[in-house]
Amino acid sequence: MKIAECRMKDPGCGYSRKLASVAMKDFAEGKSVSQVREDVKKAAAEPPPLFEEPVKLSIAGDPFKGPENARVTIVEFSDFQCPFCSKAVSAANAIVRQFPKDVKLVYKQFPLDQHRDAEFGAEASLAAQAQGKFWEMHDLLYAGFPDLSRKTVFGYAQKLGLNMQQFQTDVDSHKYKNRVQMEEKQGEDASVGGTPTFFIDGKKYNGIFDVATVGPLIRKEMK
Numbered sequence: 026m027k028i029a030e031c032r033m034k035d036p037g038c039g040y041s042r043k044l045a046s047v048a049m050k051d052f053a054e055g056k057s058v059s060q061v062r063e064d065v066k067k068a069a070a071e072p073p074p075l076f077e078e079p080v081k082l083s084i085a086g087d088p089f090k091g092p093e094n095a096r097v098t099i100v101e102f103s104d105f106q107c108p109f110c111s112k113a114v115s116a117a118n119a120i121v122r123q124f125p126k127d128v129k130l131v132y133k134q135f136p137l138d139q140h141r142d143a144e145f146g147a148e149a150s151l152a153a154q155a156q157g158k159f160w161e162m163h164d165l166l167y168a169g170f171p172d173l174s175r176k177t178v179f180g181y182a183q184k185l186g187l188n189m190q191q192f193q194t195d196v197d198s199h200k201y202k203n204r205v206q207m208e209e210k211q212g213e214d215a216s217v218g219g220t221p222t223f224f225i226d227g228k229k230y231n232g233i234f235d236v237a238t239v240g241p242l243i244r245k246e247m248k
Contacts, residue, residue: 028065032219035109039073039231042218075242079227080215084131087208088159090121095129097226097246102135102212104220105146105163111170113221119236124243132163134208135220142173144205149178151201152192158185 026034028048031041047068051061082100101117103110121130134151136143146166153162165181166173182192195201212222216229223230225239226246232238 038219042216042231043073044068045218046216073231075232076225076228076230077216080224080229082133082211082215082224082227084133087131087133088154088163089129089131090118090160091124091129092126093129096127097124097243098129098131100131100133100224100227102133102208102217102220102222102224104134104136104140104143105150105166106140106143106171106173107137107220108170109219110221111167113234114164114167116235116239120239120243123236123240127247128243132159133212134205135212135217135222136205136209137220140171144202145175145196146173146178147205148199148201149173149182149192149196151204152195153182153185153187155195156187156191158187161185 026041028041028044031038032045035041044065047065048061051064056064084098084100099117099120101113103113117130121128134147136147150159150162150166153159162181162185165184166178169177169181179189179193183189215224221234223234225242230239230242232242
């Protein structure tokens with residue numbers, strides 16, 4: 026694929042993310058098209074590293090699965106209307122099950138602009154978190170992918186036994202809009218270019234996210 030095509034069709038690809046980042050950086054520095062093309066060609070000669078340099082991510086107040094003081098923390102930036110994110114749910118759950126005492130999975134909001142209802146889903150999930158039902162809402166939102174209509178999401182809230190008056194007030198007042206935007210900004214600062222993007226102990230992971238691949242990496246990280 027061309028770089029732009031890959032960024033749209035496979036946003037989790039670390040290779041195209043790396044090349045796009047090189048081009049964006051060069052253009053921001055005022056380089057010519059020919060200079061940018063040359064730098065991208067050089068970057069294309071090497072695949073992205075499996076792990077990038079660690080960054081500090083604040084996870085205070087974010088929903089998580091696993092022990093609070095786990096030995097390894099996985100942070101996921103995700104979008105409730107992203108097909109790749111919906112497929113990653115089972116892998117993330119399997120990894121938490123495989124390391125019940127050692128891995129904590131933290132969820133961060135990163136709704137993409139091209140997904141019309143993703144921000145609504147993000148705010149609704151945080152309204153559910155306020156009533157102690159984030160992961161239950163999370164599972165329903167992904168199980169019903171890609172339908173994030175108001176009727177569907179409010180149906181989920183009712184099914185979970187939420188205080189509907191409070192839920193509606195929180196959603197309609199956009200109580201959590203600023204929090205969603207703050208998490209998006211945090212992701213952008215950490216070079217999140219698509220969803221899902223995973224960080225393992227603060228290091229952005231550019232490989233395949235499944236149990237067979239990530240399991241050995243977690244064991245190595247624990248050592």
